[in-house]
Amino acid sequence: MKKDASQNYPATIPYKKGDPILSLQHVDITFGSGRKTFKAVSDASFDIYEGETVSLVGESGSGKTTIGRAIVRINPCSAGAIYYKGEKISGKLSHAKSKEVVRKIQMIFQDPAASLNERATIEYSISEGLYNFHLYKDKEDRIAKVEKIIEEVGLLPEHLTRYPHEFSGGQRQRVGIARSMVMEPEFIVADEPISALDVSIRAQVLNLMKKFQKEKNLTYLFIAHDLSIVRYISSRIVVIHLGKIVEIAQTEELFSHPLHPYTKSLMSAIPIPDPRLEKKKNLFVYDASAHVYTPEDNPHMEDIGNGHFVYGSDKELASYKHKRNGGK
Amino acid sequence: MEQFERIPLDLEKIKTQEEDDLFYFVDQSNVSSERITAPRYSYWRSVFRIFFSKKLNIIFLSILVLVVAMAFIFPAIFPYDKFAHNTEGIANLSPAELINRFGFSFEWILGTGQFGDSIFYGIWASARISLSLSLICALINMSIGILIGAVWGYNKAVDSVLNVVYNIIANVPYILMISVLVYVIGSGFGSFVFALTITGWLGIAYFMRTQVLIIRDREYNLASKTLGTPMARIVTKNVLPYLTSVIVTLLASEIPHYISMEVFLTYIGVGLSAEVPSLGHMISDAQTSWMSYPWAFWSPVAISAIITVILYVVGQNLADASDPRSHMK
Numbered sequence: 001m002k003k004d005a006s007q008n009y010p011a012t013i014p015y016k017k018g019d020p021i022l023s024l025q026h027v028d029i030t031f032g033s034g035r036k037t038f039k040a041v042s043d044a045s046f047d048i049y050e051g052e053t054v055s056l057v058g059e060s061g062s063g064k065t066t067i068g069r070a071i072v073r074i075n076p077c078s079a080g081a082i083y084y085k086g087e088k089i090s091g092k093l094s095h096a097k098s099k100e101v102v103r104k105i106q107m108i109f110q111d112p113a114a115s116l117n118e119r120a121t122i123e124y125s126i127s128e129g130l131y132n133f134h135l136y137k138d139k140e141d142r143i144a145k146v147e148k149i150i151e152e153v154g155l156l157p158e159h160l161t162r163y164p165h166e167f168s169g170g171q172r173q174r175v176g177i178a179r180s181m182v183m184e185p186e187f188i189v190a191d192e193p194i195s196a197l198d199v200s201i202r203a204q205v206l207n208l209m210k211k212f213q214k215e216k217n218l219t220y221l222f223i224a225h226d227l228s229i230v231r232y233i234s235s236r237i238v239v240i241h242l243g244k245i246v247e248i249a250q251t252e253e254l255f256s257h258p259l260h261p262y263t264k265s266l267m268s269a270i271p272i273p274d275p276r277l278e279k280k281k282n283l284f285v286y287d288a289s290a291h292v293y294t295p296e297d298n299p300h301m302e303d304i305g306n307g308h309f310v311y312g313s314d315k316e317l318a319s320y321k322h323k324r325n326g327g328k
Numbered sequence: 329m330e331q332f333e334r335i336p337l338d339l340e341k342i343k344t345q346e347e348d349d350l351f352y353f354v355d356q357s358n359v360s361s362e363r364i365t366a367p368r369y370s371y372w373r374s375v376f377r378i379f380f381s382k383k384l385n386i387i388f389l390s391i392l393v394l395v396v397a398m399a400f401i402f403p404a405i406f407p408y409d410k411f412a413h414n415t416e417g418i419a420n421l422s423p424a425e426l427i428n429r430f431g432f433s434f435e436w437i438l439g440t441g442q443f444g445d446s447i448f449y450g451i452w453a454s455a456r457i458s459l460s461l462s463l464i465c466a467l468i469n470m471s472i473g474i475l476i477g478a479v480w481g482y483n484k485a486v487d488s489v490l491n492v493v494y495n496i497i498a499n500v501p502y503i504l505m506i507s508v509l510v511y512v513i514g515s516g517f518g519s520f521v522f523a524l525t526i527t528g529w530l531g532i533a534y535f536m537r538t539q540v541l542i543i544r545d546r547e548y549n550l551a552s553k554t555l556g557t558p559m560a561r562i563v564t565k566n567v568l569p570y571l572t573s574v575i576v577t578l579l580a581s582e583i584p585h586y587i588s589m590e591v592f593l594t595y596i597g598v599g600l601s602a603e604v605p606s607l608g609h610m611i612s613d614a615q616t617s618w619m620s621y622p623w624a625f626w627s628p629v630a631i632s633a634i635i636t637v638i639l640y641v642v643g644q645n646l647a648d649a650s651d652p653r654s655h656m657k
Contacts, residue, residue, distance in 0.1 A: 069550075072554045074550055074553065074554065099556055102554065102555070102556040103556065106554065106555075107551070107554045109547055109550075109551055111547060114546065114547040114548060115547045115548050115550075115551045116548055116551070117548045117551075117552070117565070117566050117569075118548075118570075118652075119371070119566075119569035119570060119572075119652075120565060120566075120569070124565070128552060128555050128557055129555040129556065131557075131561075132555060132556040132557050132558070132561075133556060154358065154362065155362055156359065156362055156363065158363075158364075159362075159364065161368070162364060162368075162369070163369050165369075166364050166366055166369060167364070171362065176551075179551075179555065180555075183555070
C-alpha cells in the first residue's frame with residue numbers, strides 16, 4: 001500500500017475569517033514510480049484568500065495544471081499537504097469529507113470539446129453534479145435549477161435537449177461553467193478556461209467568470225499562460241517554472257517590479273499590439289545557469305516586502321530587495 | 329489590348345441620396361445569436377436513418393426476418409420428427425422421386441435424409457435450435473463480458489487478478505475445454521449453452537477492458553470525477569454509450585460465431601446430442617454420401633451459410649451506422 005504522504009501534517013490547522021481559504025504547504029507531485037519517477041511539482045507553497053483570483057502562470061509543462069488537479073484531488077500529492085478552510089484535503093479522506101470537498105471545489109476545464117460527454121444531453125451534463133449530491137427536491141426543482149443556470153451563462157433552455165457537438169466552442173465552455181456553478185461551489189480551479197477558445201469570445205467567458213465571482217463571492221485559481229489576460233483578471237500572480245514556484249506578488253506589483261529573471265523573461269515575451277514596437281522589442285532570455293546555488297546558500301522563498309515573494313539564494317534575495325527599493 | 333472604359337462615379341447623385349436609404353441599423357439580439365437552427369439530433373434515430381438508407385440492408389434484413397420467422401414458426405406448425413418415416417422405405421430420395429410418388433408437398437421439396445426424414449422440415453427445426461442457441465449464448469456472454477470488462481478496465485486491483493485468470497484460461501485450447509465439458513455434463517441444449525458460456529465471456533471482457541482503458545482517462549471522465557460522479561454511473565453514462573458501436577460490432581460477429589460453433593462442434597461429434605435436431609447433425613449425417621444425395625447435404629449447409637452471412641453483414645452495417653461519425657453526412 002502507498003503511504004499517505006501528508007500524514008506528517010495535522011488534519012486541521014486553525015482557521016478563522018481572513019485566513020487563507022486554500023493553503024498549499026510544501027507540495028510535491030510525482031508521476032511514475034521507482035526509477036521512472038518524474039517530479040512535476042516540487043515544494044510548492046502558496047495561499048489563496050477568500051474572494052480573490054490567483055493566477056498560476058508558467059510555460060507549458062511547468063506543472064500548472066498538475067497543481068490545479070491536485071487541488072481537485074485528481075493528482076495525489078507525494079509530499080506536503082493542501083488545506084481548505086483549515087482542513088486537510090490531500091491524502092486519504094473519509095467518504096463524506098471527500099464528497100464535501102468535491103462539491104465545494106469545482107474545476108473548469110481547458111478544452112470544452114474534450115471535457116463534455118458527447119453522448120449525453122446538455123441537461124444531463126449540467127444535472128450530473130446535482131444527481132451526485134442530490135441537490136434538488138424533485139424533478140421540477142432540478143429542471144428549474146438547470147434552466148436558471150443555463151440562462152445565467154447566456155444560453156437558452158431549449159439547448160438542454162441538445163448534444164455538445166451542436167454547440168460552438170464558446171457555448172460549450174459556458175456549459176462547462178454552468179455545470180460547475182450549478183453545484184454552488186466556493187472555490188473554482190479554472191484550468192486555462194479560455195486558451196482553447198476563439199479570441200473573439202474570450203472576453204465573454206472571462207466576463208461571465210467575473211460576474212459569477214461578484215455574485216457568489218467565489219475564489220478562483222486561474223491557470224493560464226497568457227499574461228495579458230492574467231493582468232486583467234487576477235488579484236495576485238504565482239509564477240511557476242519547471243515545477244518550482246519562483247515568484248508570488250500582487251498583479252500590479254509583479255508587472256511593475258518583476259524581480260526573478262524568469263518572470264522578467266515572461267514579461268518581455270508579452271506581445272505588443274503594435275507591429276513597429278513589437279519588432280523593436282528586446283526579448284529577455286532566461287538563463288537558469290546564471291543562478292549559483294551552493295549547499296551553504298540554499299535557495300528559498302522569501303517575502304521581500306509588499307507581499308512580494310521571490311525564490312532565490314540569500315545573495316540573490318538581497319539584490320532583489322535592493323532592486324525593489326529603487327536601487328540599480 | 330482593349331482598354332475598358334472607366335465609368336465615372338456620379339458623386340453628385342450619391343451625395344443627394346439620404347444615408348438612411350442605403351443602410352439601416354439592425355438590432356443585435358443575443359438570444360437569436362445563441363439559437364441552434366440545426367434539426368434535433370437523436371442518436372438512435374440517426375443510426376436507423378443511416379442503416380435504412382442502404383437498399384442492400386433492407387433486402388438483407390427482410391431475408392433475415394423471413395428466415396428467423398420460418399425457423400421459429402414453421403416447426404411449431406409442422407413438427408419435425410427425424411424417425412417418423414423410418415420404416416416406410418423412403419430414405420435418401422430426391423425431391424423429384426418423392427413428388428412423383430406422393431404428389432407435391434412442402435415436406436418433400438428438398439428430398440429425404442437417411443431415415444426418410446424431410447430435409448425441408450429438418451432445416452427449419454435445426455435452424456431454430458441453432459438460432460436460439462446462438463442468441464442465448466451471445467446474450468449471456470455479451471452481458472457478462474461487457475459488465476466485467478467495464479469493471480476490469482476501471483479497477484486496477486480487479487485488473488491484476490483477471491489478467492492472470494485470462495492468461496490461464498485463454499491458453500487452454502477452447503475446443504478441448506468444450507469437448508471435456510460436454511463429456512462431463514452431457515450434451516443436451518442446456519449443457520451445451522453452459523459449455524459455451526462458462527468461459528466464453530472472458531474474451532469479450534478482455535476486449536471490453538482494452539476499449540475501456542482507451543477512453544477511461546479522457547478529460548470528460550475526469551470532469552465527471554471532479555463532479556463527484558460515482559464509478560458505476562461513469563461506466564453506464566460516460567463509457568458504455570461511447571462503446572455502443574464497438575458493442576454492436578462485437579455482437580455482429582458473436583451471433584454468427586456461435587452458429588458456426590454449434591455446426592462445427594456437432595459435426596465433429598462433441599456438440600449437441602443426437603436427439604436434438606441441429607444443422608451440425610444434418611451435415612454430418614449427410615456428408616458421407618454427399619455426392620450421391622446432394623440435397624441432404626447442401627440444404628443444411630446453405631441455410632447455415634445464409635444465416636451466418638446475413639447476420640454478419642446486417643450486424644456490420646448496423647455497427648457502421650451506430651458510429652456517430654457516420655451521422656454527419
